[in-house]
Amino acid sequence: MQYGMLIFDEPERDTSRKILHIDMDAFYASVEIRENPQLRGKPVVIARHPRESGGRGVVTTASYEARKYGIHSAMPAQKAYELCPHAIFIPGRYDLYRQISRRVREIFRKYTDLIEPLSLDEAYLDVTENKPNIKSATIIAHRIQKDIWEKLRLTCSAGVSYNKFIAKVASDFKKPAGITVIPPEDAHNFLMALPIEKFYGVGTKTVERMHELGINKGEDLYQKSELELIQEFGKMGYSLYRKVRGIDDSPVSPVRDRKSVGKENTFADMLRTEEEVVQQLRILSSEVMEALQKNQKHGKTVVLKVRYEDFETLTRRKTYPHYIKDDSQLFIIAEDLWDEIGSLAKGVRLLGITVTGLDPLLYENIELPLWD
Structure with missing residues (x-):
């Protein structure tokens, strides 16, 4: 590409890897x-029934029968009930889901140790080199599906390609229990026809701006220069320029360095008094510090998240000069942030505390007295 006297060479693809993205089908609902x-065969929604929660709560996931009515994850449970009054609402058993997720990963480890979990129900696997020495990544995907069904009586869908981005997009194409394979020679045509909404990481507001610019699918995105995309979308523009060309060199990372540790609670009964808020901030502070100690991390930046009854969500962060040492200190910081952004004019639906910008405890700064 040429702009004035500047010439930009097309970036090159690395097509040497074999990557799977495994996504369990409607995981929580399927377990139930x-x-x-x-x-079986009924619309199942993982959320408290609105009649029991006073119309509060959100959908975690829904069976495919429920999805036919337009129900989807993150939808208010009340809306799901309006769409399908005869749906079966189940609060969810997350300890059970975590237990089964661990068993799924045991199956993955039969084939490779290069596993990068994204959540309880999905993960990337690098099977370029694999334990059974199977040359075909597609065969491995089929075997994983078979193992999960035979051992757990659950189904999954798989995307197979040469990088994480394409594999993740592909896994969503033939749900449930499908496999979509995108070899290097087919990647260009696949991406050209891909709706811009399907480009992983492109949010609702970005999609709106894309449509304003006439970018509706991969082919439209491909016509934009790298400079144009960076000017319009910044760092994301740089990434999208490469993704639409089938380039994503990010490795499958079995152990990810945690950048933050956080806990949040959604309340079936809205918090409406200062005492209730303070109590929950104390609980969250204790849980976050416990998680930090477990991960041998500490940090200086605290983020408070508040969501109100009408789903308005606010966040505020503060960075301190010293590492936060205990839950009492974290609570005081969180309470200060609450005083800045909190309000009891509307019921509080959710509170969350996150400590970010983490460093290993090994590198803790020790303050030495310089004088008495």
Whole structure:
């Protein structure tokens, strides 16, 4: 590409890897159906029933039968009930889901140790070199599907390609229990036809701006220069310029260096008094510090998240000169942030505390007295 006297060479693809993205199908709902076969074929929603929660709460996931009514994750439970009054609402058993997720990863480890979990129900696997020495990544994907079904009676979908981005997009194409394979020679045509909404990481507001610029699918994005995309979308523009060309060299990282540790609680009954808020901030502060100690991390930046009854969400952060040493100190900081952004005019639906900008405890600064 040429702009005036500047010439930009097309970046080159690395097509040497074999990457899988495994995504469990409607995981939480599927586990509940497995545990209670009478639910099979019925619209199952993982959320408290609005009649029990006073219309509060959000959908964690929904069975494919429920999705036919337009129900999806992160939707208010009340809206899901309006769309499908006969849906079966289940609060969710997250300890059970975590237990089954661990068993799924045990199956993955039969094939490779290069596993990067994204959540309880999805992960990347690098099978370029694999334990059974199987040359075909597609065969491995089929075997994983078979193992998960035979051992857990659950289904998953898989995307198979040469990088993480394409594999993740592909895994969503043939749900449930499907496999979509995008080899290097097919990647260009696949990406050209891909709706811009399907480009992983492109949010709602970015999609709106894309449409304003006439970018509706990969082919439109491909026509934009790197300079144009960076000027319009910054760092994301740089990334999208490469992704639409089938380039994503990020490795599958089995151990990710945690950049933050946080805890948040959503309340079935809104918090409406200062005492209730303070109590929850104390609980969250204790849980966050416990998690930090478990991960041998500490940090200086605290983020408070507040969501109100009408779903308005506010965050505020503060960075301190010294590492936060205990839950009492974290609580005081969180309470200060609450005083800045908190309000009891509307009920508090959610509170969250996160400590970010983490460093290993090994590098803790020791303050030495310079004089008495």
